[in-house]
Amino acid sequence: MAEIDDALWNEDIGADGYRDPAAAYHAAVFEQYKLCVEMADRVSARRNLANTFFLTLHTALLAFLGAWFSQRPRGSVPLVLGLAALLVLLGMCATWWFTVRSYHQLDKGKFAVIGALERRLPARTFVAAEWHALGEGRDWRVYLPLNRVERWIPLLFGGAYVLGFFGTAL
Template structure:
């Protein structure tokens, strides 16, 4: 935490740098804190949009396959077509998994900055206290972070695709 604080705070800017002193300085810290919390919330919203996109894309692929398979006698595709299709859907699942991972890493950094900002506030409610109450997501009975669940969804789709395409090929 000390390293983040060293990166966060400007050495030459303190209460004395503000015309009205401490009150004005605290107001600036609070405004920056609010901005950081808002940006963390926006990242979560963008992550949800990305998940919705990938879930919709995968659902459309499954629906298209189901429609194709529901025909009276669907044509037998060559194995090469099946392998190519499998590689495409696995690439989509891989991109989804890395997107979830990237958003998780980005939010981790934002929450570390928010935690460092809370050092200068009267209460450290958002990151420090709340995260401790939730046992830092380590006890699934208390709190399971969404990212722990959502990172498995692309893996589950990928495994389902491999099994489905194997069944089609044989």
């Protein structure tokens, strides 16, 4: 946290030009805090949109492949074509997994900055108190962090593709 504090706080801000430097300083900190919380919320919305895109894409692909394979006799698709399709689908699953991971890393950084800002505010409601009230994500019955669930979805789709490939290839 000390690294974030060192990078976050501008020690050059002073009383020059302010009638009440403390009030101006606290107002500036609060405005920056509000902006950071809003940006964290936007990242979450973008993450949800990305998940919706990948989920829709993979669901449509599974529906298409299911319909396509149900119309073809077993073993009529060349193995090379099936393997190429499997590799493309697994690549899409990997892309989805890395996207989820990237958003998690971005959120982690944003919440670290928000937590550092909260140390300068009268109450630490968002990062400290709320996270504490949720048991810091340690007990899934109290709170199951979404990033733990999100990481499994691309893996499940990848597993379905592998099982489907071997089910149709054999």
